[in-house]
Amino acid sequence: MTPISRQSRDPLPYLVLPALMALALAAMKFSAWLTLTVAGLAVGCMLFLAAIGLTLIFGLMDVLNFAHGGFVTLGAFIAVAVLTALPIAGGGVAAALGVVALALAAAAAAGGGLGLVFERLLIRRVAGAPLRQILVTVGGGIILQQVMIVLFGAEPLALPRPEALRGGFIIAGAALERYRLMVCLLGLLVYAATHLALNRTRLGLLIRASVENREMVEALGFRAERLFRLVFAAGTALAALGGVVWALYAGMVTADLGADIIILIFIVVIIGGLGSVSGCFLAALLLGLANNYVGFLAPKLALGTDIALMLAVLLWRPRGLLPMDGA
């Protein structure tokens, strides 16, 4: 596994996930463990989808996009719009998956398109000025949220999951929800696709080279600026994908969705190591699992799980689990 840039060859962080799972298994019955693990992995995959764009954009452009949550919210509202426009009451699994795929595509298109506008209007003007970048992306995020309140209203909108994606089945005494399995699959798919794109394509090669030395990439004749725009749009498109998945999970959407989960997203990105794709995936799964296990074993401690996990990881690895070399 490799993030945007080369990561440390340290194998220990990869062992944290199986260690946590083993620890939890020792503390509970297998059926409970399996249920919690699948559910936790699903939450982790949703977190990953919501967070991956933030870490990609930071890794390549050195831009921390505080408006990222707004793009997640956008994706959620697009999901509401698509599923409302195409009700498939009682339709089969294929129809349900088709509509969800359509919502994902529409959200990615909207998120990517708006990302391009956002980059042109705001990000490009504050290139190389980190402080102003923070202000501009925070401000842009607020505007985004307000515009969505105007467009979709301030009241929560219900988003019933298609019939075929509700419920689940029992395996070995554990209840496995269909939707959660689907989310796990999607998370894996996006992780694999991002990983392959970065490591197996010429475009990915160029992105990794730009992370290290943008000037040299340009001196070789490549238009790094276009590359940056592309990555920014990909990052915001992925945020919108995350929004769709969250919305279908929660069953309802408000304009606060992005603001509500942005802290979690930042925790994932920080634990994983800023800019690291594999780190982001690992951290998201960790967070999802830890929350579920702790919530089951010691409900009173559940609220502090995220912060405690971040603290523990940062004390152990101050730059996150899988930091980029030289970052």
Added chain:
Amino acid sequence: MAEAMPLLELAGVHTHIGRYHILHGVDLAVPEGRVSVLLGRNGAGKTTSLRTIIGLWRASHGAIRFAGAEITGHATPDIARLGIAYVPENMGVFTTLTVAENFRLADWRGDPQPARLDAVMAAFPVLAQKWQARAGTLSGGQKQMLAIGRAIATEHRLLIIDEPSKGLAPVMVAQLTEALASLKRARTTILLVEQNFAMAQALGDHVAVMEDGRIVYRGEMAALAADIALQTRLLGLSLASHQ
């Protein structure tokens, strides 16, 4: 020999970096098919001149022409696409990528031609041995070979190299000199910044000397090499003592 129009020409070029005025009207001509050497003390403005040519700094006044067309103020990739290869002082090797991957990025149009790569490997056999190694694990000399190898892995009209001998062991310098000499024999146009006398003299046809952001001397390399007093005046010490 009558001078045809130079391939690259700087006329009265000024460059500011932030609020510092670094280049104060540089006039420089790089004739086609020749090796031009740019000399000057540390901090004279050699690197700044090269960076201004390739568009990494923007000239605040003056004109830069390449192959008859004005390129002043153009974006770096556009300048590079006209056929200029630039090997910076820090070599610009992508250390997180493998040697093979570095070569894949030699040409913005696509993967470089195998025949051309073979020629580079013949000049720098060590790169073939290290083909799958991360460039960050190469020695300084190997990195320099990779940087120059990558620059010549595709056809260029002008090769700009900033102090290739810097920090290298004498054997490495000799090997690099030989590689560049064979480019010279093939009539490659080169603009070379170099402080190592043996290398500068072996390769240079023309020479220009910079001081405080201006060209203060221009002439044939042979003439400067023969005139110890002139060297002392221009460079503070004879070129020979740089070895």
